[in-house]
Amino acid sequence: MSEFVIHPLLDTGTISVNDVLCQGHCRHRSAEECARTTHIVFPYRGLYLRHVGSDQSVADANHVLFFNAGEGYQVSHPVDGGDSCLSLAIAPELLRELVPVELLNRPEEPTLRVQSLRIDPRAQALVALLRHSLSHGSIESMEAEGLALTLICRSLGPRTAHATGATQSRRRLVDRVKVLLANDLGRQWKLADIAAEIGGSPVYLTQAFQQVEGIPLHRYHLRLRLARALDRLAHCEDMSTLAMDLGFSSHSHFAAAFKQAYGRTPTQFRAEALSKSA
Incomplete structure (x- = not known):
């Protein structure tokens, strides 16, 4: 059985949304992987660790993670049961418009300089609403696109995102x-x-x-x-x-x-x- 099961929920050419389920068999660091395009990933079940070099981020339902195009990473699963995530990818020109300039690696390139940010309950609710409504076919494409953009804006906004300065x-x-x-x-x-x-x-x-x-x-x-x-x-x-x-x-x-x-x-x-x- 494959480690990943991917359920495509939406693809309009501008925004794609996938429901990604991972079996979580790899307890230690996986082989290095690399995303072709930048993905904004919202874990909603389970937990895993994402490693970029010596940096580490916990992926759980209180966080959004950023998988940058061309950036190598590894994952590990310290908790049994695997995990599930809602993964969003949007056109690079829209991503540059949505992401605050202070979070971009370079203004001309739609990649983020942080691995993850904490999100608030409103963003969690938007994740669930988008996933459930797409899974059950109870939302039209244009409305889903708007909901996805609202979710991204909410997750990157100063009212919700929290970057730590701790050691x-x-x-x-x-x-x-x-x-x-x-x-x-x-x-x-x-x-x-x-x-x-x-x-x-x-x-x-x-x-x-x-x-x-x-x-x-x-x-x-x-x-x-x-x-x-x-x-x-x-x-x-x-x-x-x-x-x-x-x-x-x-x-x-x-x-x-x-x-x-x-x-x-x-x-x-x-x-x-x-x-x-x-």
């Missing part, structure tokens, strides 16, 4: 925390439990995580759980079971957290995603 040692420590959380997403973690697994004190871990990610550790974990709900909603009608699977104390707790993050209840979001153009 490499702190970033690697926080990466280990992210891997730990992804290994048991529904667990109700305590700071002492994480500190015992990772090493260091709860205070130091809390401070390091805040510096690297710009949000508290508990909120980061909550957003991962809610992003997993976004992934599963289109195929799930039992919201109580979904809530329990993701570590929420009750359906009402889950629904309240979901609505606070995304502006509508899980049931409302599911209905919107499956009947986008209705």
Whole structure:
């Protein structure tokens, strides 16, 4: 069986959208790969590590990753279960127009100087809405193009993107925390439990995580759980079971957290995603 399964969802000549599923069999660094065109990639299930030289980025549902044309990279999968990503590629002239100049390697070339950026819940919701509506044929091409452009703008905008100035040692420590959380997403973690697994004190871990990610550790974990709900909603009608699977104390707790993050209840979001153009 192939390591990758690619489901084309949209290709208008200007924008292409693919749903990419990886089996995640490669625990250690893969052979070096290289993208032919620049892709903007939104992980929505699972976790993997992307390596560019000595730099490393965690790919999870709280981040967008940039696979630059002609740039070599490797991936590894420290967590079982593989991963899934929504991969967007747009015409170079549009990419140059969309990407803030401070994020470009060179103004005349549509490649980015960062591996990844953190995204907010609004961008996560757009990822799920675009994927579910295209998968179920409930959105027309022009509307999907507009939604994809909105997603890219949102992900690169100053209100949502967060680039850290933390040291490499702190970033690697926080990466280990992210891997730990992804290994048991529904667990109700305590700071002492994480500190015992990772090493260091709860205070130091809390401070390091805040510096690297710009949000508290508990909120980061909550957003991962809610992003997993976004992934599963289109195929799930039992919201109580979904809530329990993701570590929420009750359906009402889950629904309240979901609505606070995304502006509508899980049931409302599911209905919107499956009947986008209705």
